[in-house]
Amino acid sequence: MxxxxxxxxxxxxxxxxxxxxxxxxxxxxxxxxxDDVRFTPMQLQHSLDRNFPKHYDKLGGLVSLTLMNPRLSIPQDGNRLRLDFDVGLGALGSDSSKASGRFALTSALRFDPSTRGLHLLDPRIEQVDVPALGGVMNASSRALLNSWLSEYAREEPVYRFDNSLLDRLGSRRIGTTAIENGNVVVHLDQ
Missing domain, CATH: 1.20.5 (Single alpha-helices involved in coiled-coils or other helix-helix interfaces)
Structure with a gap:
């Protein structure tokens, strides 16, 4: 014993x-x-759902654009994410809050420390279907969409890191961001 x-x-x-x-x-x-932090498409989708619809006026309100119903996907073997949107176009005071078409873009992602978020990197419009414009984009609607895309990629994160994640990172720095095996992977530096 x-x-x-x-x-x-x-x-x-x-x-x-x-x-x-x-x-x-x-x-x-x-x-x-x-050595990394991983995000699923569903995590990014929840973030997008909280931040849409978005309404933009251009040319002093003569032209308006409303983006709604974002749908995010990441192909399993791809290195870019895909975002599909319903889009409402308005001109001369007409209502842009109802979907008049849709468009899709693909993009890589980058981390921006000023917004503490993941932003679009090198976005490309892949598909546009706006029946009111004859199903194709004319020069003014393409310019409006590209203007929005540039502004959005610069200023609006697709996903914003929350304080608890940043606290867990401590003094580690965020390195590169990649899309691997259907997830977003943020690599951490020492």
């Missing part, structure tokens, strides 16, 4: 070792996060 005092010392020692190991792991973010 093992004396109680010996058992108490053994338990205390094991507890101390476990606490030391836990504290050591917590002191290095690599142990908690690894």
């Amino acid at each position: 093992i004396p109680r005092r010996t058992l108490r010392i053994a338990h205390t020692t094991l507890f101390a070792i476990a606490m030391f190991a836990l504290l050591s792991a917590c002191s290095t973010m690599g142990a908690l996060l690894g």
Whole structure:
């Protein structure tokens, strides 16, 4: 039979070792996060759902654009995400809040420290279907869409990092952002 005092010392020692190991792991973010942070398409979709519809007036309100119902997907073998939108176009005071067509774009992503978010990088319009314009884009609607796309890519994140994630990153810096195996992967530097 093992004396109680010996058992108490053994338990205390094991507890101390476990606490030391836990504290050591917590002191290095690599142990908690690894070398990257991964986001699923669903996480990005939830962020987009909270931020749309978006309404834009151009040319002093003569032309308006409303983007709604964003749908994000990432092809399993692709390195760019795809965003599909319903689009409402209005001119000379007509209502742009109802969808009059749709368009799709593909893009890589970049991290912007000023917004603490993932932004479109090198976005490309892939498909446009606006029946009111004969199903094709004319020069003015293409210019309006490209103007919006440039502004959106510069100023609006697709996904914004929350404070709890930034706190867990600690002093680690965000490196490159890639799209791998159907997920967005943000690589961390030491």
